[in-house]
Amino acid sequence: MTEIRERASEAAIGEVLAALAFNADGLIGAIAQQFDTGEVLMFAWMSREAVAETLRSGRVHYWSRSRAALWRKGERSGQVQRLVELRFDCDQDALLLQVDQTGVACHTGRRSCFFRAARDGTLVTIAEPTVDPRTLYGQEGS
């Protein structure tokens, strides 16, 4: 299950794209989950091109809404996500990406972006950075 997955054919990519319901902005939400531990790492958006490039390359791509650009996860930080399996839900409008995350998913240097929680009547930080984000980026983004 951890070996490099077979690259998807253009026919297979077309079949996936035809099955998905993109929103009015041409995007679909994607949950990234570490395939073996089940940890939810992040939530981001994918364009049709991001889905196609992810299936074509086996490397997860998203759509950066802030930069309005295709975003190859880890392109600057080196914290890449290898695609293990792409799944989608009953409404075809959400993706669940089973991935193998190199290093950390979060631009703050934490393994998961979901590091704040409501506990005991207040908000708490439940994970600390394991990597200094300054070592990941020159200046910006993940």
Next chain:
Amino acid sequence: MTEIRERASEAAIGEVLAALAFNADGLIGAIAQQFDTGEVLMFAWMSREAVAETLRSGRVHYWSRSRAALWRKGERSGQVQRLVELRFDCDQDALLLQVDQTGVACHTGRRSCFFRAARDGTLVTIAEPTVDPRTLYGQEGS
């Protein structure tokens, strides 16, 4: 961890709502994950009222975009979600709900809504219903 969680105070609910970034429609995306197995069950949307009612009652509520109404998960099907912990991400615009799911999360009678996958160059169904959806609903919704 599985006992009934303490109900959140109104002050704690206000703190959570103030921390979250709702979109232009007043909604925030929410991933529901079974707290002990790590299985991702579904993705849906929450309004401010849905977040508040979830924290207040310990029972997960969503916003049904199709019905434009607050939706208490399991209100018709009995397949309720008890909140174990509400988490959110670094951008404060996505929620990760650790839940304890009674029965199945999906209106098709499957445990998880993410039951389709791109495998071996085609789309496959990776889980079958464990409950007949006709036994869950009179007519509609989950």
